[in-house]
Amino acid sequence: MTSYDAIVIGGGHNGLVAATLLARSGRKVRLVETADTLGGAARTDEFAPGFRVSTAHILNRLHPDVIRQLDLAAHGLDTSAAPAPTTVLGDREGPVTLRSGYGDHVDGISPDEAKAWSELRALLLRQAGILKPFLTRRPPRLGKLSRADMSLLGGSALALRRLGKEDMREFLRMVLMNVADVADEHLTDDRLKGLLAFDATLGSHLGPRSPTSLLGLYYRLAGEAGGSVGGQTIPAGGMGAVINALARAAAAAGVEISTGANVTRIALEGGKAAGVTLGTGEELRAGTVVSAINPATTFLDLVGPRELDIAFVRKIGNIRMKGDAAKLHLALDTVPDFPGISDADRKGRLVIATSTDHVENAFNPAKYGEFSPEPVMEITLPSLSDPTLAPDGACVLSAVVQYAPYDLREGWETGKPKFLEAILATLEANAPGIRNTIRHSELLTPADIESRYRMPGGHWHHGELQADQMLFSRPVAGHSGYDTPVGGLYLCGAGSHPGGGISGVPGLNAARNILASER
Numbered sequence: 001m002t003s004y005d006a007i008v009i010g011g012g013h014n015g016l017v018a019a020t021l022l023a024r025s026g027r028k029v030r031l032v033e034t035a036d037t038l039g040g041a042a043r044t045d046e047f048a049p050g051f052r053v054s055t056a057h058i059l060n061r062l063h064p065d066v067i068r069q070l071d072l073a074a075h076g077l078d079t080s081a082a083p084a085p086t087t088v089l090g091d092r093e094g095p096v097t098l099r100s101g102y103g104d105h106v107d108g109i110s111p112d113e114a115k116a117w118s119e120l121r122a123l124l125l126r127q128a129g130i131l132k133p134f135l136t137r138r139p140p141r142l143g144k145l146s147r148a149d150m151s152l153l154g155g156s157a158l159a160l161r162r163l164g165k166e167d168m169r170e171f172l173r174m175v176l177m178n179v180a181d182v183a184d185e186h187l188t189d190d191r192l193k194g195l196l197a198f199d200a201t202l203g204s205h206l207g208p209r210s211p212t213s214l215l216g217l218y219y220r221l222a223g224e225a226g227g228s229v230g231g232q233t234i235p236a237g238g239m240g241a242v243i244n245a246l247a248r249a250a251a252a253a254g255v256e257i258s259t260g261a262n263v264t265r266i267a268l269e270g271g272k273a274a275g276v277t278l279g280t281g282e283e284l285r286a287g288t289v290v291s292a293i294n295p296a297t298t299f300l301d302l303v304g305p306r307e308l309d310i311a312f313v314r315k316i317g318n319i320r321m322k323g324d325a326a327k328l329h330l331a332l333d334t335v336p337d338f339p340g341i342s343d344a345d346r347k348g349r350l351v352i353a354t355s356t357d358h359v360e361n362a363f364n365p366a367k368y369g370e371f372s373p374e375p376v377m378e379i380t381l382p383s384l385s386d387p388t389l390a391p392d393g394a395c396v397l398s399a400v401v402q403y404a405p406y407d408l409r410e411g412w413e414t415g416k417p418k419f420l421e422a423i424l425a426t427l428e429a430n431a432p433g434i435r436n437t438i439r440h441s442e443l444l445t446p447a448d449i450e451s452r453y454r455m456p457g458g459h460w461h462h463g464e465l466q467a468d469q470m471l472f473s474r475p476v477a478g479h480s481g482y483d484t485p486v487g488g489l490y491l492c493g494a495g496s497h498p499g500g501g502i503s504g505v506p507g508l509n510a511a512r513n514i515l516a517s518e519r
């Protein structure tokens with residue numbers, strides 16, 4: 001039996017961040033990942049001979065503290081890419097393109113609409129800025145506020161005051177609104193409204209008119225990439241390049257990494273974490289066990305309900321985590337032509353969400369267990385930024401498509417070919433001729449995402465990111481600070497605060513919390 005100071009379960013990007021920071025503090029750390037490759041949903045896999053792609057395909061929130069603290073540049077991460085544009089397709093009026101950090105400048109709209117957009121964008125960025133400091137801190141403990149909690153809350157109150165009376169009132173009015181109403185108050189252009197509706201609801205079981213849907217947009221805009229707030233980049237080498245840099249940082253810090261190592265049990269002694277058991281029967285001992293996988297799997301499967309308080313078990317069992325996002329990968333003979341889109345803009349993000357109604361209508365069937373017959377989607381062509389992802393002259397198309405409910409009423413075996421057909425028809429309408437160039441297609445439904453990445457519900461955030469499952473209530477009320485009711489057992493994956501996306505923040509916060517509590 002081998003002993004460590006800390007064992008990290010799961011080699012997704014958050015597990016890698018937490019393991020590296022713990023190892024750098026002098027601890028002997030072992031990271032165990034069940035797949036043969038590190039990276040979770042951010043790893044780059046071959047999906048057809050010579051064609052590679054990563055399920056998470058756009059970098060828009062890898063936190064600067066993570067990049068800095070882990071020296072990711074020194075470990076090969078290239079952060080020099082300029083922010084990629086977003087183009088909204090699929091409308092008779094032609095495309096709209098947002099440039100730089102979420103539309104510093106927008107092509108394809110009237111001067112009046114450009115002014116309205118610029119005011120709304122500035123307002124949303126100011127408001128998202130108030131929430132930003134909360135991202136990299138454990139949520140304040142209600143009723144037991146520490147000095148750090150007080151300073152965080154004080155800082156936010158100050159940021160609110162600095163907004164001025166009008167802006168402060170506006171923030172308090174808007175914070176729990178839905179994105180559709182906010183867009184209607186400021187904009188007239190359906191394409192811009194469709195984009196906001198899409199971005200606010202991406203990865204969630206929400207339509208743009210669902211209460212509090214604006215929170216998803218704040219979350220998106222609190223991220224940054226390519227040196228700009230709200231920006232995004234398509235990383236060279238795919239997301240796998242980010243994972244490679246994280247893996248190098250972990251190895252340099254002395255983390256012992258095992259892939260193909262499935263954790264089947266978290267061992268407890270005297271009610272405290274004592275180590276883990278692997279599928280092979282091998283036992284590893286450590287007084288600190290850090291779970292970078294889903295909270296429900298951690299407690300209900302690996303610890304076991306018998307070891308836990310019944311009220312806690314009920315809360316964990318009630319976390320909503322049924323995903324609605326599917327992923328399409330196409331191996332194409334040639335680069336598809338989207339009429340009216342320049343070669344440069346084709347390298348960015350292409351969104352098919354032509355209006356609020358388009359997104360809302362796509363969401364409606366999902367409420368009743370049906371997929372969207374007219375889906376909304378974001379498309380990238382990652383091989384244009386990194387030609388090594390496809391054979392010469394060929395192209396990879398990667399699209400996140402909504403809505404695809406995890407529990408499809410007719411079952412995914414029957415529903416998948418029909419949903420693929422609906423997606424391809426939408427693509428053909430926007431890129432005529434594309435169907436004739438398809439060499440291979442791979443559609444991952446939430447059920448496929450669940451089994452491929454061991455993500456229950458196939459959920460983007462390892463648990464819905466809605467008002468009742470955020471901040472103090474993430475993953476569950478009363479246990480939002482990475483530590484858990486089991487002494488020595490910590491959470492550090494997307495299911496903990498602040499949520500999912502390739503940010504590294506849950507891993508960063510958890511490691512900071514462990515280091516502070518074990519000091």
Ligand SMILES: Cc1cc2nc3c(=O)[nH]c(=O)nc-3n(C[C@H](O)[C@H](O)[C@H](O)COP(=O)(O)OP(=O)(O)OC[C@H]3O[C@@H](n4cnc5c(N)ncnc54)[C@H](O)[C@@H]3O)c2cc1C
Pocket residue numbers: 009010011012013014015032033034035038039040041042055056057058059060061261262263264292293325326327400449453454455458459460461462492493494495499500501502503
């Ligand atoms: C369709 C889709 C598209 C997305 N697109 C984007 C995007 O473009 N940009 C973005 O920022 N985010 C995107 N996301 C979200 C992002 O992928 C996730 O939020 C992120 O991967 C979560 O990272 P993580 O490290 O917390 O967990 P994961 O990436 O889920 O990694 C967890 C790891 O733990 C391992 N594991 C599980 N159980 C065990 C066990 N018992 N023993 C050992 N190992 C185990 C898994 O194999 C996995 O490697 C997308 C998500 C989906 C579903």
